[in-house]
Amino acid sequence: MGTIFIFSSIVGASLLLIRTVVVGAWNRRALPPGPRGLPILGNVLQFGMSQSLWFTFDKLQSKYGPIVYLNMAGKDIVVLNTKAVATELLDRRSAIYSNRPASIVTRHLGSELLLSIAQYGKSWQTLRRAGHAVLNARISTEYQPLQIEEAIIFAHGLIEKILDAARQNQAPTHEIRPSDKLHITSDPLQTLCNIAHRFTNAIYPGAHLVEFMPILDRLPTSIAKWKREAQRDFQCISYTFENYFNDAVKNDQRQASVCVKLADGQEAIGSTDFENTWLAGSLSVAALETTSTTLSFFLYAMTLHPEVQREAQLEIDRVVGRSRNPTFADMKHLPYVRAIVKEVLRWQPAIPLAVPHVLMEDDWYEGYLIPKDTIVIANIWQVPSILSINRDKEIYGPDADEFRPERFLRQSERGLGFELRPEFENEDGHHTYGFGRRICVGRHLADNALFIDICTILWALRIEHTAFTDVAATTKQDSSMKDILK
Numbered sequence: 415m416g417t418i419f420i421f422s423s424i425v426g427a428s429l430l431l432i433r434t435v436v437v438g439a440w441n442r443r444a445l446p447p448g449p450r451g452l453p454i455l456g457n458v459l460q461f462g463m464s465q466s467l468w469f470t471f472d473k474l475q476s477k478y479g480p481i482v483y484l485n486m487a488g489k490d491i492v493v494l495n496t497k498a499v500a501t502e503l504l505d506r507r508s509a510i511y512s513n514r515p516a517s518i519v520t521r522h523l524g525s526e527l528l529l530s531i532a533q534y535g536k537s538w539q540t541l542r543r544a545g546h547a548v549l550n551a552r553i554s555t556e557y558q559p560l561q562i563e564e565a566i567i568f569a570h571g572l573i574e575k576i577l578d579a580a581r582q583n584q585a586p587t588h589e590i591r592p593s594d595k596l597h598i599t600s601d602p603l604q605t606l607c608n609i610a611h612r613f614t615n616a617i618y619p620g621a622h623l624v625e626f627m628p629i630l631d632r633l634p635t636s637i638a639k640w641k642r643e644a645q646r647d648f649q650c651i652s653y654t655f656e657n658y659f660n661d662a663v664k665n666d667q668r669q670a671s672v673c674v675k676l677a678d679g680q681e682a683i684g685s686t687d688f689e690n691t692w693l694a695g696s697l698s699v700a701a702l703e704t705t706s707t708t709l710s711f712f713l714y715a716m717t718l719h720p721e722v723q724r725e726a727q728l729e730i731d732r733v734v735g736r737s738r739n740p741t742f743a744d745m746k747h748l749p750y751v752r753a754i755v756k757e758v759l760r761w762q763p764a765i766p767l768a769v770p771h772v773l774m775e776d777d778w779y780e781g782y783l784i785p786k787d788t789i790v791i792a793n794i795w796q797v798p799s800i801l802s803i804n805r806d807k808e809i810y811g812p813d814a815d816e817f818r819p820e821r822f823l824r825q826s827e828r829g830l831g832f833e834l835r836p837e838f839e840n841e842d843g844h845h846t847y848g849f850g851r852r853i854c855v856g857r858h859l860a861d862n863a864l865f866i867d868i869c870t871i872l873w874a875l876r877i878e879h880t881a882f883t884d885v886a887a888t889t890k891q892d893s894s895m896k897d898i899l900k
């Protein structure tokens with residue numbers, strides 16, 4: 415009896431081993447194509463150290479096609495290079511492609527309260543519902559009066575900055591300097607930027623040994639400096655977000671305010687005070703650099719394409735005139751400006767590889783296995799090449815690498831210049847805001863901000879190269895406009 419038991423155990427264990435090896439080998443064969451890596455390290459040495467991964471991905475896609483597999487020391491990564499594969503997996507199969515990469519250090523920093531990197535689950539759902547309630551397309555229109563004021567302040571600030579720089583004969587400097595350490599300063603914009611960088615530095619591959627050896631997370635804070643610092647910074651960030659939130663609720667009753675709306679809607683959503691303060695902080699962090707980077711690319715595009723600037727200014731002069739500043743009521747009459755907004759977002763997305771998604775269960779795509787927990791990266795932008803989502807030549811044509819707002823326009827049937835092509839009235843025409851359930855929750859607010867900022871800048875300024883700055887602008891003209899900008 416004992417012999418039979420031992421014999422059947424050995425046979426059972428052997429069969430299991432054979433099955434594991436055979437299935438493992440079969441599954442490896444079924445993975446999407448990708449460069450061969452080293453044992454254990456995988457492709458780490460080829461890609462792990464690259465700061466600008468999207469440049470590296472360019473080489474990959476021309477060799478391996480729309481879906482590429484990489485192994486980073488045992489971590490499965492899949493890069494999606496075309497709109498077809500990205501929308502199939504990240505949009506249509508969003509129910510299983512909506513997690514984010516887990517990180518022990520950022521969890522100590524508070525990532526489960528930071529909407530953009532929180533793990534997919536109950537807490538994320540509550541934050542996302544609350545975020546959607548205060549930023550959906552309809553509610554976003556309530557912030558428009560404030561956005562008009564901000565656009566005027568922004569255009570005015572640009573003029574002041576340029577005049578200052580001209581007086582001192584030097585290029586305008588960037589005021590926000592991200593820091594590796596968490597510095598809470600008296601300038602909220604600088605502080606939000608520092609908080610964002612605290613998270614991105616912590617999440618960067620190889621930043622902390624504990625991510626490769628999770629057992630180190632059991633060390634007490636007295637020994638583990640990284641843990642002590644992360645927990646201290648969590649307290650610090652919580653305190654900062656709480657102060658900003660309370661100030662906004664106290665002072666901002668006059669205008670539509672995200673914080674006031676969050677506080678008002680709290681009961682219906684079921685979020686706590688603490689979640690709300692972190693949500694408002696998350697939204698500010700996510701909004702800050704993305705919107706300002708996109709505006710910088712707009713200024714850059716205008717220096718490269720004076721003919722586009724001229725066309726937009728003709729449209730603005732015709733519709734808005736010189737006696738008042740642009741408003742959102744002008745939007746439907748300014749198709750060329752709207753096309754510029756879409757084209758800047760398509761041409762130079764602020765986050766070229768979006769934010770990685772993580773697959774929550776094994777999945778198959780066109781005969782390829784994508785294993786559970788794979789990090790899925792949408793390659794929205796690449797250097798001039800054949801494949802990338804926002805520059806897919808099959809969709810945008812042979813000039814996909816060029817900045818050309820006309821691709822979203824057609825000649826107006828009424829014979830008055832351009833009109834937006836009907837399919838782009840409700841469609842973005844790019845994938846810069848990401849995909850599926852994790853798509854940017856602030857995209858309506860961002861679109862409105864970009865429209866009014868770009869429109870007001872073009873109304874007030876002419877942007878061109880000068881001898882001493884990369885990008886410069888001159889006030890366009892008359893005294894009535896200066897009065898409006900004051």
Ligand code: HEM
Nearest residue numbers: 530697700701704705768769847848849852854855856860
């Ligand atoms: C030009 C401006 C912006 C760009 C290009 C942008 C881009 C993105 C991208 C690529 C993602 C990741 C989507 C994905 O995972 O598939 C994202 C997520 C997010 N964005 Fe934006 N964004 C912008 C402005 C804003 C603004 C103004 C806000 C807030 C007011 C905001 C809040 C967020 C949040 C909270 C998330 C995380 C959503 C989640 O994970 O559920 N973004 N954004």
